[in-house]
Amino acid sequence: MPTGVALRDVREQLFDAAERVLLDGGPSALTSRAVTAEAGVAKGVLHRHFADFDDFLADFVLDRVDRFAPRAAALRDSAGTGDVADNVTAALTDLFGSVAVAVVALVTFRDGLRERLRRAWPAGVPVLTEAATTIGAYLAAERDLGRLAPESDVDVLAAVLVGTAHLLHADRGSAPPTTEAVHRVVTTVLAGRTRRPG
Incomplete structure (x- = not known):
């Protein structure tokens, strides 16, 4: 080199x-x-x-989480536009069409990596918790705009959406789920909660 x-x-x-x-x-x-x-x-x-390979892997995972920041900003900026279920479907498909599923598997696979990540990321698996935070913030914005029912618990909805989308994408041996399959999950989870303002 x-x-x-x-x-x-x-x-x-x-x-x-x-x-x-x-x-x-x-x-x-x-x-x-x-x-x-x-x-x-x-x-x-x-x-x-890097101090050792787990140190390298921890920085690698956090770098890949940081790369989701522009997507998170774009999703937040889409609040009030388009269809709520369509926006969430696009965000989940984009997230899990990336390296995210492989990163989750990596964190699960390596005990030493999980220990290192706890220093910077105290709870959860970084990719999944960041996705849940992003979806939750978007749903909160839609709730504030009156496009989601006011009683909606956006944190619970986001966790369910991210967890279910991860399950759909987690089988590395199969083709990824279709957009329609992800949309079906999103519309089922959000059923009865979306509103038309005014």
Whole structure:
């Protein structure tokens, strides 16, 4: 690897390689050797920038969670426009069409990683809890606009929506669920709660 490469570039190169290995082979394939080989860097590069492999994986997971921020902002900004169920369906399909399902499997697979993540993320699995927070914030905005029933418990609705969407997407051996299947879940969970303002 050439000298003088910025740490940020090395981190991104390693994180992108880890994502490819994870998506290709699942959590058991994700080793430091596999990551450095995929990134095309010397084996010692990873350990020069991270205390150990679980430290690397924790930063990788948190980096992938941070990448959802623009999607979360876009969903919040969509409040008051379009159809509530359509907006939630698009958000869930986008979220779980990404690396999110593989990250959940990785966190479940590695005890050491879960321990590291607890330092920065005290409860839940980062991808799922961030998704639930995002969906909950969107539903709260829709409730404030009168497009969701005022008695709606948006945190419970968000948890049910994210959990069910994760179950639909979790089978790595099958094709991902159709948009229609996700929409059916969303409309069932939100049944009787959406309103037309005025």
